[in-house]
Amino acid sequence: MEPAAVDAPPANILGALLQQLGVRPEQLVARINQLRARRGCSPLSPKAAYPWLRENPSLPQPDNQSDALAVLTAKAGRCITASDVGWDLPRCRARHRHLDAPGDAPLEALLQEISQGDLMDRRSLLMLTGAAATAPALALLLGPITEASAAPGGARLSDGLVTTIENTVRDLRSMDDSAGSSAGDLTWAIGIWQSTSRVMAQTRGQGPLIDRIQTAYVELSEQVGWMLFDARQHPHAQRVYHTGMRLARECTTSLATQHAAANLIASTAYQAAWLGHHNDAAQLLDISGRTPDLPSAVAAVISDRRVYAAGRRQDPGAVARFRDEALAHAGTQDGRTPWWATWLTPESVDAATGRAWLACGQPSRALPFLTSRVEAVSAVDYPRDRLLAVLDLADTVHKGGDADQARDLLGQAEDLLGRVSSKRVVHRYENLSAAVAA
Template sequence: MEPAAVTTPPATVLAALMQQLEMRPEQLVARINERRARRGSFPLSLKAAYPWVRGKHPQPDNQADALAVLSARAGRCITASDAGWDAPRPRARHRHLDAPGDAPLEALLREISLGDIMDRRNLLMLTGAAATAPALALLLGPIAEAAAAPTTVRPSERLVSSIEAAVRGLREMDDSTGSADGDLTWGLGIWQSASRVVAQAHGHGPLVERLQTAYVELCEQVGWMLFDARQHPQAQRVYHTGMRLAVETAASLPTRHATANLVASTAYQAAWLGHHNDAAQLLDIASRTPDLPAAVAAVIADRRVYAAGRRHDPDAVLRFRDEALQHLGSPDEHTPWWATWLTKESVDAATGRAWLACDRPSQAVPFLSRRVEAVSPVDFPRDRLLAVLDLADTVHKCGDGDQARDLLDQAEGLIGTISSQRLLHRYKTLSATVAA
């Protein structure tokens, strides 16, 4: 004898009503769309009723249509109460990560530490004033009240050193493998855990200042990994969180320099995505940071080279290239560890990429050729892949399809060694263009 089938009771009043009427969500929407068509409205997706069945209230016009359809099906008047829609519409929960630049720091860090908020699919990329406001707030200096807050938990030397080491380890991992899923998961986990520590450690003192600097460095690194994974809204939220910390604390000079680097990386993302005004404004803010070490000023100038190329400003490309090389030629004793990556060859790469963006591929060839020769496929495979793709794009635009295909073959060999959705997307797009 077969066991009796187990039926799951309906989860909502509407689900129970539709079960009673033997009506599926798709059927409900199909009948609604017939009504919408008669008045010239666009049809709803056939999946539109599933959120209603799970408890979400439809918009007023959709609710009126749905009640009319349900009434026709039932042969009697179906009211909002009958469908479970008589209660007030549930209010969307406000999330601080939707606008980190405006959020109270403690509440923001607490929300981050809860986890999985960055997995949301409905985050939007912010542009214009919303994108640059957190950086502009840096120019006003820290909030006095926040700077005077007492320490809640005094961090230990061992804890701070561990966080600093974790940030450096994450950078080394990212340089060698790119933004692989496992690496990114690990990075976000460190970011969430560090947020909890920072939320408990306000106040002054060398250890707190080191902790704040490490957290800003961590925001820059995790933001870069999300950018490389083409998770652009998430990257922006992480960048803005680092800026928010700098605004609400009595930031030490190392923290402010790390923040300038973070703002420059935010600008690089904006330039990559074509948000040229945002990129220019962010880089202007970063360059105003006081007492910048020469290496940090060179990093910012290097980012300005690329941004100038993206907005088709050749005079600015030359000006910022000279500025970057001048800073590199005047080293001092205050170079942060995260700024040591920049070399003359790196500036060449930015210059070549800028000329390519300016539609001057012939000027880009010598710079990008030197970059391909200089960067190691073993130590920095992602940088090597980017350089090879840049050069392939350049020689293709110069009319040399054979060399472009040879370079794409090199790129295909490198793709298997790293994980970078940003460069994989570019490789596929460029391959299709060359093949055509």
């Protein structure tokens, strides 16, 4: 007769407590996921608790730790604190996270990490500059690391799922285009990005549906990255952009994916120019413009970004040259305009030109462009764009010596503030108000 099986002793304090309470690790995570669902967060992997149970355990992120302690307290009928499970001890050397450098990460592991973690909890992310900022985009010119292949145990895609993801990306763009994104909107957008990352990790391969979902994921990364940029969460925006680039490295069959990646890189360059990282912006835009077989509308978007970047680095000759390029591309109808490039019009190029002349310290050249922009953009449909246009014009007339008109325009801007959720634009309003008051 064989002896009865005996469970191995728990490896750490948390394991002993779970054994005492009769709770399996998967049950703990299931209860945590119930709490996360109430906040609109994506669920953790059912195996997420196992790293917490090792002999040398990793510690959960702050939100996951709070949720776990709440679940354990409810189950035990007494207060369970961090010290009760050994989570108050000094942390060991920080575990390497793929999101710190998405461009170098194994794609499937990166997508899994994104789908399981809370991006918003990563307060330690730093803005990357120089080679670290541009390498993921440059790698797109070198071709894929490996051929894309189906992930083990991958799920089968349906047309309905892919169409839903595509429509969701468009809905996000429509929502953000008007007034920017509130904290709730951004939480929802990041949740969609994380959930789509999980789908991507399970369904890599080849075929028309794969091409479509890869394109949608790159478009989604551009949109969520832009929303984070607009919320002044710049390191987080950069990691989302880089993740989209990392996915694009394995998408060699679809021109639509490559064109979406070109747009994503151009948005990354716009962020770099906004922050004053002029060399990074120039290199990113050069990479974006070298994408093969660009539709004229996409080439116009890239040239429009070049106009703004040239102004920020105070290069008047480049401003004029890239303005001509943008208008030429925008005036060419080749019938291949992606949905996300329809915003680019000659009036949009004029607005970028006015901002560029303002950044160049030439307010007299900026004035007619920015005056026209204020007159053209609707405060009802696009309050964020209207607010930005009014601030540009206020800055222009202030630099031209007309403080009274600048104050009048700031009054108009103040009326719009309550309708706009863009921290980037609100921060600009505060800085400009202080400059005019001084």
